[in-house]
Amino acid sequence: MPAEPAPSYAPSNTTPNGMGAAGGVSAPGPAASSGPVSPQVPIGSQPVTFGSPSAPNAFGQPLPAAPPASLQVVTPGALPLFLTPDSAAVLAARRSLGSLAALRDVFAARAGVKSAAALSPPVFTIGPALQTGGTTDGFLFEQPLELNGTRGARTRIARAQLRLTEAQALTELQTLVYVARTDFYILARAQEQLRLASELRRVTEQFDALARKQVALGARPGIEARQTAIEAARARVAEAQAAGEEQAARALLNAYFGRAPLDPITVFLPDDSAAGAVRPVPNLEAAQRQALAARGEIAAAEAVRDLPLARASLARAQGRPDLAPEFRIAQITPTYMDAGLGVVITVPLDYGTRRNLIRQEDRTADADEDRIVGTQAQVRAETVQAASRLTEARAALAEYDAGIVADARAVLDSTRAGFAAGGLSIIEVLNAERTFRLVTNERLGALASADQAAADFDRAVGAVPPALLSALAHDMTGDISKVTRKEAAKQKETASP
Numbered sequence: 001m002p003a004e005p006a007p008s009y010a011p012s013n014t015t016p017n018g019m020g021a022a023g024g025v026s027a028p029g030p031a032a033s034s035g036p037v038s039p040q041v042p043i044g045s046q047p048v049t050f051g052s053p054s055a056p057n058a059f060g061q062p063l064p065a066a067p068p069a070s071l072q073v074v075t076p077g078a079l080p081l082f083l084t085p086d087s088a089a090v091l092a093a094r095r096s097l098g099s100l101a102a103l104r105d106v107f108a109a110r111a112g113v114k115s116a117a118a119l120s121p122p123v124f125t126i127g128p129a130l131q132t133g134g135t136t137d138g139f140l141f142e143q144p145l146e147l148n149g150t151r152g153a154r155t156r157i158a159r160a161q162l163r164l165t166e167a168q169a170l171t172e173l174q175t176l177v178y179v180a181r182t183d184f185y186i187l188a189r190a191q192e193q194l195r196l197a198s199e200l201r202r203v204t205e206q207f208d209a210l211a212r213k214q215v216a217l218g219a220r221p222g223i224e225a226r227q228t229a230i231e232a233a234r235a236r237v238a239e240a241q242a243a244g245e246e247q248a249a250r251a252l253l254n255a256y257f258g259r260a261p262l263d264p265i266t267v268f269l270p271d272d273s274a275a276g277a278v279r280p281v282p283n284l285e286a287a288q289r290q291a292l293a294a295r296g297e298i299a300a301a302e303a304v305r306d307l308p309l310a311r312a313s314l315a316r317a318q319g320r321p322d323l324a325p326e327f328r329i330a331q332i333t334p335t336y337m338d339a340g341l342g343v344v345i346t347v348p349l350d351y352g353t354r355r356n357l358i359r360q361e362d363r364t365a366d367a368d369e370d371r372i373v374g375t376q377a378q379v380r381a382e383t384v385q386a387a388s389r390l391t392e393a394r395a396a397l398a399e400y401d402a403g404i405v406a407d408a409r410a411v412l413d414s415t416r417a418g419f420a421a422g423g424l425s426i427i428e429v430l431n432a433e434r435t436f437r438l439v440t441n442e443r444l445g446a447l448a449s450a451d452q453a454a455a456d457f458d459r460a461v462g463a464v465p466p467a468l469l470s471a472l473a474h475d476m477t478g479d480i481s482k483v484t485r486k487e488a489a490k491q492k493e494t495a496s497p
Contacts (some may be wrong), residue, residue: 102169116158148320164303171296185451294462
């Protein structure tokens, strides 16, 4: 009998779940299937029924006839959101209420510095004593000059608080970037897994149809048709599972952006490999220096150390004498006014309160210095661990790309050609398919590990996308009442049912 054409493993333009070869997501639709199993329909492609006024719930109340806009699974007519790892981090950070709150804290701390740097306000005393023919002690104006250093010490406290607030905001930002990048890579690998599962399901169903045809012609034993039917069913289950994982990852990433859970997202990586695999790992010593300079935890620990030092400086300044010019009107009569200018010299006394307070703040600063050393050691260790994991993950991925995947595909192509020529059994083809599927899944696992290792390394060295810093700098110099308040209102409206 003539040789049957072998099924092709060339990727199609659009998978049954609406995913193109580039990983883009279009509107979900039913899967094309040549087997007896019903088409696979992704979650969200069917309308969700919320009931009608005549269908009460368990409490006897009518159900809404239509879902509110905030509960829609898919936004009608939503366009795909095209993301890279950096753009996902930028968009997630700018839409996050946590970053917005940190931004407001920085604005508040800056206002605190301006308040502390201003001269203390003057003291007005009005205490007239009414007498026959006039008043006494009618008016007193006194302006402390703060020549003893209290103004500078107060400003140092406010600046230390500003540094602490900025460091906490940086830590919040670095955490958001790490989470967004991690979820981006999870979605990217889920989409790649779905594309692979769809291709394997398509080819397995073609082999199943081919085996059934040859069994009907008497060229193959009937057991082979049963075997291929089992493999086709397993492939459909694997595709359904991959579709569920992709939808779950997409819903998680959409939540950061205030979009409906299953709105389409198209991801783009720098190359068809992990970000860490195409970017060289910096020198370990340079990476540690970058981490010590960029990590928000270290900056926050240093600011915490500076606060008690500044408070101790304020206590010392308050123990020094100070000058305060004054203008006094002591007595006012219809024919006489006792008034004049003077200088008040304040000489503060201390019975031990200020001295013990200074000792307490100095000891607290020493303890905070020890905490800084511990934080630096932890950051160094995290950097070394992240660099080691990234190097190992890149090496493992390189092994798969160097020949393991190519060899598994070559074996599959050879057995497929032998089956089409009638020289090999379907069992040998299925074994080759299982090996190829196992190897490709292992490569995807290595790819995911390299992606996660790259995100962990960026987190360890405190890397933040430059575009995000530019966007936040724009927000910091813009009108907070018009920009961030509007974004907060949108977020609250999206989050409210």
